[in-house]
Amino acid sequence: MGLRWEDIDLDAAELTIAYQLQRVRRQLLHRETKTEASDATLPLPDICIAALRRRRAEQSAARLAAGVKWQGARKDGFVFTGRYGTPIDPRTLNRTFTARSAKAGVRHITVHDARRTCGSLLADLDVHPRVAMQILRHADFSMTMEIYTQVSSKQTREALKRLGQSLTS
Numbered sequence: 001m002g003l004r005w006e007d008i009d010l011d012a013a014e015l016t017i018a019y020q021l022q023r024v025r026r027q028l029l030h031r032e033t034k035t036e037a038s039d040a041t042l043p044l045p046d047i048c049i050a051a052l053r054r055r056r057a058e059q060s061a062a063r064l065a066a067g068v069k070w071q072g073a074r075k076d077g078f079v080f081t082g083r084y085g086t087p088i089d090p091r092t093l094n095r096t097f098t099a100r101s102a103k104a105g106v107r108h109i110t111v112h113d114a115r116r117t118c119g120s121l122l123a124d125l126d127v128h129p130r131v132a133m134q135i136l137r138h139a140d141f142s143m144t145m146e147i148y149t150q151v152s153s154k155q156t157r158e159a160l161k162r163l164g165q166s167l168t169s
Contacts, residue, residue, distance in 0.1 A: 001090055003079045012047055016041045017137065021087055027036055028087050040137065055079060
């Protein structure tokens with residue numbers, strides 16, 4: 001939620017993570033990330049580049065529609081904003097995520113569960129655990145492996161099949 005346009009280089013297909021948006025009491029604060037290990041410049045997949053280009057166009061249209069009511073920065077403001085350019089409250093993101101999931105007819109999961117899904121998908125794709133740790137921005141390897149990664153039954157079956165083949169060869 002703390003991502004700003006100045007943190008993204010669409011041409012180089014990368015973004016820099018350095019800040020987060022937090023609710024503290026009744027105020028939204030744009031703060032540095034929790035740890036230095038959380039900070040990084042990461043490559044962006046093509047699907048993310050396309051989504052960010054679309055987001056930029058939607059935000060430009062919202063800025064024009066809001067006119068003088070627009071409160072966000074003109075050029076380097078937050079990527080994800082409300083109708084008038086203000087940052088989106090993390091609680092609003094959670095409610096919107098839940099509503100869109102229901103509308104799409106998918107099982108309810110939290111935004112945090114989506115991070116776990118990412119970790120599990122990376123494991124299913126045989127991404128090295130250290131790389132998954134880097135993508136998920138964890139400082140502790142065990143956090144990635146024990147909490148954010150679940151191995152699919154398909155991957156388990158395949159591993160046991162390969163093990164059985166190696167024992168009978």
